Amino acid sequence: xxxxxxxxxxxxxxxxxxxxxxxxxxxxxxxxxxxxxxxxxxxxxxxxxxxxxxxxxxxxxxxxxxxxxxxxxxxxxxxxxxxxxxxxxxxxxxxxx
Numbered sequence: 041x042x043x044x045x046x047x048x049x050x051x052x053x054x055x056x057x058x059x060x061x062x063x064x065x066x067x068x069x070x071x072x073x074x075x076x077x078x079x080x081x082x083x084x085x086x087x088x089x090x091x092x093x094x095x096x097x098x099x100x101x102x103x104x105x106x107x108x109x110x111x112x113x114x115x116x117x118x119x120x121x122x123x124x125x126x127x128x129x130x131x132x133x134x135x136x137x
Contacts, residue, residue, distance in 0.1 A: 085125045
C-alpha cells in the first residue's frame, strides 16, 4: 500500500509539467524506467505468490502429500518463475543503486 502511493506520487511529480521544469534529464528518465519495471515485477511476483498460496492451501489441501510438498517443489513452473522474478528485481535494484 505505502509503496504504491509513493510510486504514484513519484510518477505524478515526474510527468507534471509544473514540477519538472528543467529537472528532467537522462539520469532521472533511467531511474523512473527502472523503478517502473521493478514495480511491475514486484506486482507480478505478488500475483504468483497469491496463486501458489491458493493452489497449495485450497486446491491441494486434501492431497496425500499436502500443501507443503506442493509449495516446496522446485521443479514447478511457478516456483521457477518466482525465483526468476526475484533475481531480476534484485539485479535491477542493485544496478540502479
